[in-house]
Amino acid sequence: MHSSNDCTRPCARRTGLTEGRAYSRSDNRTQRRLGLKAPGRFSFFGESRRRLQQIKYLGIQQANVRGPPDCWHQTLGILTYTRVKGVIHVGDRPPAHREALPHSTERINLMHHRCLTALAVAIGLLAIGAIPASAGSVNITVSTKCSPCTYSITVFGSIDANITLTVHTTVTFTSQSGAVTSVNRDIPITGSNGSYSATVSDIASPVDCANTFGVSAQASLTFPSKTVNATFSGGLMGGCSAPPSVCTTGPQSLVYNVKENSNNASEIVWFNSHFKLQGTVPSSDFTVNVTNQTITFGPSTLAVPDAVITFSSQVNCASTSFNTSTNEWDTFIPLAYATHADEIFSAGLAYILPSNFPQNVNNVAWNATFTSTAPSLHFQFQYGAANYLSQNNRGEVFPLTGGGQPDYNVMMIDPVHNAPTCNGYNGGDHAGTPENPQVKGLVTGGGSGGGGSNWTGSWSSTPTYICAAP
Numbered sequence: 001m002h003s004s005n006d007c008t009r010p011c012a013r014r015t016g017l018t019e020g021r022a023y024s025r026s027d028n029r030t031q032r033r034l035g036l037k038a039p040g041r042f043s044f045f046g047e048s049r050r051r052l053q054q055i056k057y058l059g060i061q062q063a064n065v066r067g068p069p070d071c072w073h074q075t076l077g078i079l080t081y082t083r084v085k086g087v088i089h090v091g092d093r094p095p096a097h098r099e100a101l102p103h104s105t106e107r108i109n110l111m112h113h114r115c116l117t118a119l120a121v122a123i124g125l126l127a128i129g130a131i132p133a134s135a136g137s138v139n140i141t142v143s144t145k146c147s148p149c150t151y152s153i154t155v156f157g158s159i160d161a162n163i164t165l166t167v168h169t170t171v172t173f174t175s176q177s178g179a180v181t182s183v184n185r186d187i188p189i190t191g192s193n194g195s196y197s198a199t200v201s202d203i204a205s206p207v208d209c210a211n212t213f214g215v216s217a218q219a220s221l222t223f224p225s226k227t228v229n230a231t232f233s234g235g236l237m238g239g240c241s242a243p244p245s246v247c248t249t250g251p252q253s254l255v256y257n258v259k260e261n262s263n264n265a266s267e268i269v270w271f272n273s274h275f276k277l278q279g280t281v282p283s284s285d286f287t288v289n290v291t292n293q294t295i296t297f298g299p300s301t302l303a304v305p306d307a308v309i310t311f312s313s314q315v316n317c318a319s320t321s322f323n324t325s326t327n328e329w330d331t332f333i334p335l336a337y338a339t340h341a342d343e344i345f346s347a348g349l350a351y352i353l354p355s356n357f358p359q360n361v362n363n364v365a366w367n368a369t370f371t372s373t374a375p376s377l378h379f380q381f382q383y384g385a386a387n388y389l390s391q392n393n394r395g396e397v398f399p400l401t402g403g404g405q406p407d408y409n410v411m412m413i414d415p416v417h418n419a420p421t422c423n424g425y426n427g428g429d430h431a432g433t434p435e436n437p438q439v440k441g442l443v444t445g446g447g448s449g450g451g452g453s454n455w456t457g458s459w460s461s462t463p464t465y466i467c468a469a470p
Helices: 004-015 027-034 046-057 069-075 095-100 116-130
Strands: 019-022 041-043 060-065 080-084 087-090 106-109 139-145 150-158 164-175 180-190 195-204 212-222 227-238 247-260 268-279 286-297 300-303 306-312 319-323 328-334 343-352 361-372 377-388 443-447 464-466
Touching (some): 139 164, 139 212, 139 227, 139 319, 150 164, 150 212, 150 227, 150 319, 180 195, 227 319, 227 328, 247 377, 247 443, 268 443, 286 343, 300 343, 328 343, 343 377, 361 377
Parallel strands (some): 306 328
Antiparallel strands (some): 060 087, 080 106, 139 150, 150 195, 212 227, 268 377, 286 300, 286 361, 377 443, 377 464
């Protein structure tokens, strides 16, 4: 327990308390303690300042001070104070003396206790365990589709406790003429194993999908200690009357030496692919679809989600998100970087090796078909496979959805190499890199990678698939 001297003496030197009035039956005690010549009024000068610790026992209700009120109101046990033209008057004005005091311009009620400073520290220490979460992060992506004309919002990030909070989002649709339509939506999120992810799917579009709109978004999440924000840009809504695909590569298959064995059971294999564009690349917007994708993995055939890659003059940065409602990868690339980017994320599959994984797998085959709205494209295709631990001894856990499957949006997949990304990812990382730092920390040897900083696995050979008229 701190003595009153412990609380008051350090602040006594800073308050500049010089005089005051006592309005209570303790006036006589005030007079005796402070050596005053007349009750009800007193002064503090020189040695009398040492008696500041007595103030809270003397019934003093008003005083003039010079100094920081955050010091003296805590240490002197004052109930209230008022501020008048730079002079602090401590205490409420007693009715009998109301006319003798100046008109107050500010009043703040304070808690009366023996030593507020010590009590505040104690309360703070007790409250630490009650704070649900002190920090975290937020990210936001928006995906769209034509049939029906809807959009989906995904928010994800890190959180240091399993609590429920609300992410405030605003999605903005900008027409080619500059007209803006904004929609606000609150999305509840719940932390699990240090991360969270929530998707609101198939929201009816507020704009006509026959036209083309740029899509951007903002997200805000407030923790007890701070507010974090995120932005998304580069999305497109509409243009649903776009021409159909005019070329196809037909089914293609690429075999690669990937080593997995029973020692890797329960790990996650991140199969990821990318391409580089060559051939006749148009100067106007176009799309690439990657469909009919499977991976032959030992005796198993794994289904890979479809992918849509949009090259648009309406975006100035690259982004990738996973649309959980359509089960497809949606990637946007600035048209200006269609030939400049040397790795464009195509598609990926995170596969959890069964706990009873029995076999040794040495070769896998990635099967896919490319189509495009632009004729005469050439795709230089590659893929890799990197292994990730489900958790490690540092408490890091691979992000999973509520259904127990890898959460692609929380993994934060890098969409491109050698082009700007909307999330500001490391420009030196390969396309397909999970940019979530927690996921990066779980990489280990296996697949076609050796762990360390090889987050995609080493690449396969690079065949060229030619997109020709069907």
